Amino acid sequence: MNQAINTCITGLNNIGQGFWDYAAGVFIQASVLIVLLLILDFVLRKRVRAVFRYCLWMLLFVKLVLPASFTLPTGIGYWLGDYFPSEVSIAKLMPQTKEAVPMFIDIPQRHIFFETPTMNETVATEFELESISWQGLVFSGWLVGMLVLLALLVRRIYFVRRLIVNSRSANERSLEMLEECRCRIGIRQSVELRLTGNKLSPAVCGLFKPVILIPAALLKKLSREKLKAVLIHELAHIKRDDAWVNLLQTMLLIVYFYNPLVWIANAMIRRIREQAVDEMVLVTLRPETKSYSNMLIDIAEMAFWRPNFSLRIIGVVESKKALERRINHMLTRPVPKSSKLGCLGLIAIVVIGAILLPMGRNSMTMAAGTQEISSENSKTNIIIPGLRVGEYTFSMSKDEILKSLGKPKAIFYGDQKYTLDNLPEQYFMHFVDISFHISGDSIKGITVLSPSYKLANGLGVGDSEQKIKQAFGDNFQLKETEWKDFLSYEDKGLMFEIHKQDRTVMEINVSPVPGSESYIKADIPPTSTINEQGRIVDKVDYPFVNDPKVIGGWKSVDFVREINQFNPAEKSWKGDLYLNHLIFEEGGKIAGNILTWTKGLVLSDDTASKYIVREIDGSAYMFFEWKSGDYTIRYMKPFYYVLKKVSVEGLKYEPMVGKKADIPPTSTINEQGRIVDKIDYSFINDSNVIGTWKSVDFVDEMEQFKAGEKQWKGRDGELYLKGLIFLPNGKTFKPWWTWTKGLVFHSGDKTAAQYTIKDIEGSTYMFYEWKSGDYVIR
Known part of the structure; x- marks a missing residue:
């Protein structure tokens, strides 16, 4: 008995291993394809017709029936196969080898009835049960899930069958209109129209003999024009063979139910299918298109008596949310001239499919180092002036650089070249896209040679001189040396070398700033940090310290670069002031805003702005640091808002920023x-x-x-x-x-x-x- 069980378990483990090897590869490839299709759909949704987007999503069905190893020279997998695995390489679980034990073979003898119990127990214990591998458990879980979903599908099929059996034929007037609509839309096969007592939206059932089901109560309320729109909508589903596509879609969903992205794709396909049908109806009803959206609204109002109805047969309306999206789609898109894909559309789908579907690897793969080089070249690193370039900081040693980057392409100082065995006191160590100026064992400078490294404001090697000037303004001083082929813009911890001829950045030199945490222009506090996005993040978790003189209202009167530029008699800022006022309340709150305060600072989620209060000509003025994106992203020194202390009552119902609205007296x-x-x-x-x-x-x-x-x-x-x-x-x-x-x-x-x-x-x-x-x- 145990031997039979072990045979079954071993078979289950082997099947599970094969299932995992196949399913994991398909899971990754299908997920990548769905993400790419979501991006394409988002980009194209306002530029192409729904029928093109629908055919684009049909590529997913093709992908799910193709093996993960499928490859073509046109496919992304042919060139990037390392990123789209056709199988998952996992060490197979080998059966454990047990110590040799005596084999007991029962030979019938005359004294068999005198066998001892001990001998029987020994024989029984020799056949131990095998354990089920995790791959076997995964396969078992998938099998159970698939069988449950199949059972639900069968139940749904019987439910639809009962609907048809319990329905009755439509009246003569409706059948005549059906025949008229069938000829108008161009369907040759016969279509049956039946009335049901169930409260559901009009729907199409049946694969070989299509039946249109309409609630009898709904038919009585529909005008002739709206009934015509309903029938043409359902006939459009039949003409497009949507019932067959829906069956394939359902079967693939059952098989790949473990992939959440397949469920998302399933919802997208259903949504776009209805939009494509809407386009076909609008083309068919071209002279009568105005009534179509109103018909959908009426159907929704009359037919949504069972909001959780989950039959999922093809119909006019599946949910209010879906209907709203469809009406918005019709509102934002012109009536198409044709509902067909067309030759150009078909060619585009074939080309996109030839690129996206084959994700199997090229049989003659590139060298193993190709993936690493590609990965490195595609990575963009942030330059923080005075501190680091990407992951390389001025505190690193020569050995740490060599460990990270490997052997340098060149070591030199001036015209003299060196090797790692005869290094001078001072030298440059050059790699593919970065170079280090080293003195002794410390880094004195880092030179960026490629656009893969960028400042937080996006500037990098290859950018124009004009772009540098626009980003950093007049404070960046231009230097020119006759015997060099470049100009230079310099600031604390940073220098751009601009080619004299084409006026583009050749190199970016980054150097440490002795005794300072200052980066470009902004004097960043030592308690501040730079996050992964290259943004300045100030320390904001300060305890509250009261400051009685700041409590009250402060109205903006000017906006200046430096505090000493402020003149109460003459406004420096010529434009409108964005910040109108601040109201400092007891306990560290600022009225009508998420800002808080403690003595000397105004705090937001990621900035700590200083404020300074001064008496000028008998009035109290506040100089408030304005830390906008110029500070957090572009590292610029903040300007100051100048605010004058005024009565809170005059500011209570004024907007903190922008112009004031005409508020109704009832508000x-x-x-x-x-x-x-x-x-x-x-x-x-x-x-x-x-x-x-x-x-x-x-x-x-x-x-x-x-x-x-x-x-x-x-x-x-x-x-x-x-x-x-x-x-x-x-x-x-x-x-x-x-x-x-x-x-x-x-x-x-x-x-x-x-x-x-x-x-x-x-x-x-x-x-x-x-x-x-x-x-x-x-």
């Missing part, structure tokens, strides 16, 4: 300093507003709007709000947004935004107040 300011509008208005109907509104512009004043001429230029002209959908009875397609005549309410932000409807040049436009954080907080 209030809460304890956090936020504007809270009145939103508990009774509902008043406005039939003019019900429907779908697409965003076309964003203006400061209504008078600025010109039909056909877009005023908004920010964000490359992209509008954040794509559109609004107003439903009857004060509802919208966002649960936290409601409306009454003239107002739209946001229950989360507590805002009441006005809307105004105007007819301009034969079209109807809505002007909708955009009450974002600029209104509520600032």
